[in-house]
Each structure stands twice: as C-alpha cells, then as structure tokens.
Amino acid sequence: MRRELWRDQRGVVSAYALILVAVVLILGAVVGLTSLRDHIVQEFGDLGVAIDSLDQSFGYEITVTPPVGPPQVVVSALYVDQDELGWSDPADQPPANLSFAPGFPVGQGEDGPTP
Numbered sequence: 768m769r770r771e772l773w774r775d776q777r778g779v780v781s782a783y784a785l786i787l788v789a790v791v792l793i794l795g796a797v798v799g800l801t802s803l804r805d806h807i808v809q810e811f812g813d814l815g816v817a818i819d820s821l822d823q824s825f826g827y828e829i830t831v832t833p834p835v836g837p838p839q840v841v842v843s844a845l846y847v848d849q850d851e852l853g854w855s856d857p858a859d860q861p862p863a864n865l866s867f868a869p870g871f872p873v874g875q876g877e878d879g880p881t882p
Contacts, residue, residue, distance in 0.1 A: 819850070822848050823846075823848045824846060824847045825844075825846050826845040826846070827843065827844055828841060828842070828843040829841070829842045829843070
C-alpha cells in the first residue's frame with residue numbers, strides 16, 4: 768500500500784506550474800508593495816501640508832476700568848502667523864515639494880511628468 772501511494776502520479780503539479788505561480792505571486796507582491804509605499808508617502812506629504820497650514824494667529828484686547836484712578840486702560844496684542852513655506856497639495860498629485868530622485872529639481876526626475 769505504501770509503495771502504491773508513493774508511486775501514485777495523480778494530482779502531481781509540474782515544476783513549471785509551481786514556478787509560474789511563484790512568479791505571479793512575487794510580481795503581485797512587488798506591485799502591491801510599491802502601491803503601498805506611494806500611498807504612505809502621499810499621506811505623509813498631506814500631513815506635512817496640513818501641519819504647515821495650521822494658523823496660530825491670535826489677537827486680544829482687554830479694557831480695564833478701575834473704580835478710581837485713570838479712566839481706563841486698554842491692553843491689546845496681535846500676532847499674525849505667516850505662511851513661510853506656502854505649500855499647497857493638489858488632489859491626486861505627488862506631495863508638494865517632495866522629490867525622491869537625487870540631483871533633480873522639484874517636479875522633475877522620478878516625480879516629474881512622464882514625457
């Protein structure tokens with residue numbers, strides 16, 4: 768019985784089929800991981816733009832009217848947060864001012880438009 772089971776060829780998968788399945792799985796994993804990397808970079812870029820666009824401007828005015836003494840005192844302060852970087856991040860575009868190709872200006876190289 769053991770010999771018959773050992774010599775049984777039914778259900779045997781050829782080496783070519785195994786190689787084909789392995790290649791398809793590896794290519795799918797590479798494409799999937801590349802897409803995952805691109806989406807993670809996009810989210811980090813969006814986070815950077817969101818942090819840059821936080822506005823910390825404030826202003827206040829306090830009027831103090833004492834019962835005796837000078838008529839009234841006004842204390843005020845104003846701070847306007849300037850947008851130093853001026854980043855903007857259009858929808859469905861690479862993150863603003865991020866380039867992963869060394870030596871290329873922003874918007875060219877790996878992240879630039881394809882010719």
